[in-house]
Amino acid sequence: MAAALNIQKGTSKHSAYDLRDPNSDVIERHTLAVIVDNEPGVLARVIGLFSGRGYNIDSLTVAEVDHTGHTSRITIVTVGTPAVIEQIKAQLGRIVPVHEVHDLTVEGPSVERELALFKVAGAGEKRVESLRLADIFRANVVDSTLESFVFEITGTPQKVDAFAELMRPLGLVEMARTGIAALSRGA
Amino acid sequence: MTQMTGAKMVVQALKDQGVEVIFGYPGGAVLPIYDELFMQNDIQHILVRHEQGAVHMAEGYARSTGKPGVVLVTSGPGATNAVTGITDALMDSIPLVVLTGQVPTFMVGNDAFQEADTVGITRPCTKHNWLVKETDRLAHTIHQAFHVATSGRPGPVLVDIPKDVQFATGSYVPPREAGNAHYQPQVKGDREMITRLVEAMETAERPIFYTGGGVINSGDAATQLLRELVEATGFPITSTLMGLGAYPASGKNWLGMLGMHGLYEANLAMHDCDLMINIGARFDDRITGRVADFSPGSRKAHIDIDPSSINKTIRVDMPIIGDVAHVLEDMLRIWKSRGRKINKEGLARWWAQIAEWRAVECLRYRNSDTVIKPQYALQRLEALTRHRADRYICTEVGQHQMWAAQFLGFEAPNRWMTSGGLGTMGYGLPASIGVQIAHPEALVINVAGEGSWLMNMQEMGTAIQYRTPVKQFILNNERLGMVRQWQSLLHGNRYSHSWSEALPDFVKLAEAFGCKGIRCSDPADLDDAIAEMLAYDGPVIFDCLVEKHEDCFPMIPSGRAHNDMLLAADAEAFKQGAALV
Known part of the structure; x- marks a missing residue:
């Protein structure tokens, strides 16, 4: 099979990702999980790397995940050609407080979730409709006045986008999104 | 505690x-x-x-x-x-x-x-x-x-x-x-990949070693192993600016430096090779020229301790992440255990081809009886200091730096200090003092241009204070030579701000600092003047007045392919647009 795909032996040691044409110009979207020491300046190092070398950040989230080990998990969604994505991973791996770099997009199935808050203002039928749609999307009402709701929704970025589109004509006035958190599936 | x-x-x-x-x-x-x-x-x-x-x-x-x-x-x-x-x-x-x-x-x-x-x-x-x-x-x-x-x-x-x-x-x-926490970079290369490289070496018809500063950073073991590998295989070897000295300039397989101002035979061999073995170099843009046309017919191996250097600009077939000394040791052992095979016929044809390129004599220049050519000054400096095993050379940045790389020969690593990646004018004088502090008895020469040298000349005070007998060999053309050369070749001879109208008198400057100043402008006096510099027990500022309009060749014009080199003889045609297609 390798021969049929014109794969060079040895380039596919770790993942099927490397089977694809490394010189491809196709822009891909990858979700990276970066485990770092939770120390001052570590986020600046990661962001500085992206801005300094001209890489893109679509979404970035960070929080401490191991309080005793003082490690944080940075989830970055980035876009680029396969060669650029590989270079981004290698450059991230070079940062001294970075422990691990995982490319969740190629390391197997993964789940991605984002949390968003929507403020929707309105009255009458629009107000009722927004509540009905929120129920369909399993969004929670976390604040309510006579003129407004704040909905909390969790899901894939696509689901959040879809909800935002539906809320727009119903009086969407403000929105806050956390960016993506992601984990690989299985043990 | x-x-x-x-x-x-x-x-x-x-x-x-x-x-x-x-x-x-x-x-x-x-x-x-x-x-x-x-x-x-x-x-x-x-x-x-x-x-x-x-x-x-x-x-x-x-x-x-x-x-x-x-x-x-x-x-x-x-x-x-x-x-x-x-x-x-x-x-x-x-x-x-x-x-x-x-x-x-x-x-x-x-x-x-x-x-x-x-x-x-x-x-x-x-x-x-x-x-x-x-x-x-x-x-x-x-x-x-x-x-x-x-x-x-x-x-x-x-x-x-x-x-x-x-x-x-x-x-x-x-x-x-x-404790050293988790920061422990990988030093051993992947055995399977090293074996693949050895297999490629056994059959290659036109192999070349392309070495860089990584060999020198790896240490003396890497240098020894590299020399053994080159002698044993008989492959030609070229090096980047940063790697000079890892393989001796007097070695029979030495092609000279490659790159923008590298030797014709080195760049042509890189372009035409069928197996490129990059050891501790990083495919810098001064080496590759136009990336799309870089060595199109070769399989490429890349040995580097930094994973981010692999496939950064040039896609390679055999990436080996590890320390040069460790990888070379494994390479040699595997190659020997498989019977020390090489493609003798292919290699003989390859050396014959290289001999043709060498015959072009790309470093040839027209010498003069009346004015000191910068190349001649460096040839004389080389002739008069080559015998010193404890000779250390620093440079500033510009034409003189490239001429020094072309005309001075380095037999050992750690003898050549130059600003390669950043190209920092003002590097050489302080660097030479640092070298002399580490090696008080050695001969330390800073080959400089007057423009770069002025950028950190205050450090002569440091040289005097700590009695470091550094020799400042300034090739003074009263121009920012490399800037002038690019303006000449690429900007219609419009020399925008590339000369200084108010240079100091370097001999008086030496006296003011409290060291020796020597000026030389006649080729006939040059040997004696250099001898005087070498004999003086203390810092010397040597003001070598050279030809003002000499260009540094060969040259790969920026953005051109690396086999598309400009030799001294072609320069006039290039300037007139004949070569600008």
Whole structure:
């Protein structure tokens, strides 16, 4: 099979990702999980790397995940050609407080979730409709006045986008999104 | 645990790391450390004239010894002045530990006097940096700094130490108890991939070794193994600017330097080879020329300790991540155990082809009886100093640097100190002082251009103070030669701001500094003048007045393919647009 795909032996040691044409110009979207020491300046190092070398950040989230080990998990969604994505991973791996770099997009199935808050203002039928749609999307009402709701929704970025589109004509006035958190599936 | 002040801890940590010399400049935020330096005799402190000079001296010291260079400067302007040198060290992978003072922790962020966000400013130009907020963390951080600077791909690191942390008392930990956390770069290469490379070497018809500064950074073992491998296989070898000396210039397989001003035979061999073995080089743009046309017919192997260097600009077939010495050792062992095979017929044809390229004599230039040609000056310098095994050469940046790389031969590693990646004018003079401090009895020459040399000439004061007999060999064309050359070739001879109308009298300048000045403008006097420079026991500023309009060839014009070289004879046609298709 390798021969049929014109794969060079040895380039596919770790993942099927490397089977694809490394010189491809196709822009891909990858979700990276970066485990770092939770120390001052570590986020600046990661962001500085992206801005300094001209890489893109679509979404970035960070929080401490191991309080005793003082490690944080940075989830970055980035876009680029396969060669650029590989270079981004290698450059991230070079940062001294970075422990691990995982490319969740190629390391197997993964789940991605984002949390968003929507403020929707309105009255009458629009107000009722927004509540009905929120129920369909399993969004929670976390604040309510006579003129407004704040909905909390969790899901894939696509689901959040879809909800935002539906809320727009119903009086969407403000929105806050956390960016993506992601984990690989299985043990 | 031993209790001591932060300032004392700094000095103790340096001693425990085996540091003998530091380069620095005092100021308010490092006074407690300077006070501790005053009260000891184990570490010598070299007082520079500008913080940039301190960093370049530390680079020269590091590059010529293989040990990390150490710098101590104050907060604010002390730190910002050091930034150019730190960036230079990052680009050329030179291990440095830079210690900066900082305003007290309770003043940080207040726009205090001589405050700068040093870790913020130096984050992109260091391998790693630290702001130490507690005295208890200081010793550990300094030990960690040495570990990071010297392991994996070497580079500069910076430790920013607020003044109150220097005054406060804390517990000292010695290096062996400090631990090195998780930072342990891979040094052993993948055996399977090395075997694949050896297989390719056995059949290759047109192989070439392309070596770089990584061989020198790896250490003496790497140099020895490289020489053994080259002699045993009989493959031709070329090197980047940073790798000169790893393989001896007098070696029979030596093609000379490659790249923008590299030798014709080296670049043509790189273009036409069928197996390229990159050892510790990084496919820099001065090497590859136009990337799309880089060595189109070759299989490529790349040995590098830094995974991010692999496939960064040039896609390779055989990536090997590891330390050069470890990988070469495995390569040699595997190649020998498989019967020391090479493609003899192919290799013979390959050397015949290389001989044809060599016959072009790409370094030929028209000499003169009346004016000193810069190439001639370097040929004479080479002839009169080649016999000295303890000769160390530094350069500034520009035409003279390329001519020095072309016309001087290096037989051993760590003898050639130049600013390759960043191209920092003003590097050579301080670097030469750093080299001389490390090797007090050696012959240390800085081949300079007058433009670069003026950028850090204040360091002559340092040279005098510490009696370092550095020889400043200035090829003075009263022009910014490389800028002038590009303006001549690419900007219609419009010499926009590329000459100086008010140069100092370098001989009088030498007298003012308190050293010897020599001027030479007649080719007939050159040998005697160089001999006088070499014989003088002390620093010399040698003002060698050379041809003002000499261009440096061969040359790959920027953006051209690497086999599309401009030789001296083609230059006129190129200027008139004939070659600009």
